[in-house]
Amino acid sequence: MACRVQKRISLRRKLHILRVLTNSNSAKRTSIAKSTVLRLYKLKLALETVKRQYENLLPTRREYISLLNHVKENKDVKIEKVGTRTFMVRVTCEKGGDKLVAILEAFDEMRLNVQQAKVSCENTFSLEAIAVAEDQTVDVRDITESLLKAIGKKSGEEDSQNFDKCCDL
Known part of the structure; x- marks a missing residue:
């Protein structure tokens, strides 16, 4: 019996943490799970956007460095x-x-x-x-x-x- 109570308390703590992290106002497990999945999906999209921007900036950085090297070697x-x-x-x-x-x-x-x-x-x-x-x-x-x-x-x-x-x- 004590084991079930501990599991319930542990589950409620985890759900509370998920609710805080996902800014969910719902107390239902399914709603918290859905908002968590939605939050993870948004974070994944944001990460892909950042990666794409980084890959677009690499050639610009290389060009900038080559221009600086060209300026340094000016005689x-x-x-x-x-x-x-x-x-x-x-x-x-x-x-x-x-x-x-x-x-x-x-x-x-x-x-x-x-x-x-x-x-x-x-x-x-x-x-x-x-x-x-x-x-x-x-x-x-x-x-x-x-x-x-x-x-x-x-x-x-x-x-x-x-x-x-x-x-x-």
């Missing part, structure tokens, strides 16, 4: 010819590596003398310089290509190439 080199042999050089790129050293080596290879320069590497690496060519055969396009090649080099890449050349002998 900007602007050369203006100021005089007959004088150039105003502006370089902006991501910071890291030996950018300044590579740019100065490129200037040296092209036989450009730097008269004045400003360098900043707070958020990105930027350089503004006034350079004078030793000969008049230097063109804006040549300087641009040389600087893009210099800032595109990863640090230590040149050393490994020189090492490979030495080992090939």
Whole structure:
């Protein structure tokens, strides 16, 4: 007899919990069961809607990340010819590596003398310089290509190439 009473009390507690969770005002078991099934069905539909929205957002997220990566890898080199042999050089790129050293080596290879320069590497690496060519055969396009090649080099890449050349002998 005590076992039946405990089962009834347990059942009433469970029905009360279901009634609270499903916002059902009915005291009947069948009504509570129906409202529970209806609530579960609505939750299932809501879950499917959220999954569908998530799947639709994934391609947008991928596109956004690829655009951010493209912006990060932006290299900007602007050369203006100021005089007959004088150039105003502006370089902006991501910071890291030996950018300044590579740019100065490129200037040296092209036989450009730097008269004045400003360098900043707070958020990105930027350089503004006034350079004078030793000969008049230097063109804006040549300087641009040389600087893009210099800032595109990863640090230590040149050393490994020189090492490979030495080992090939």
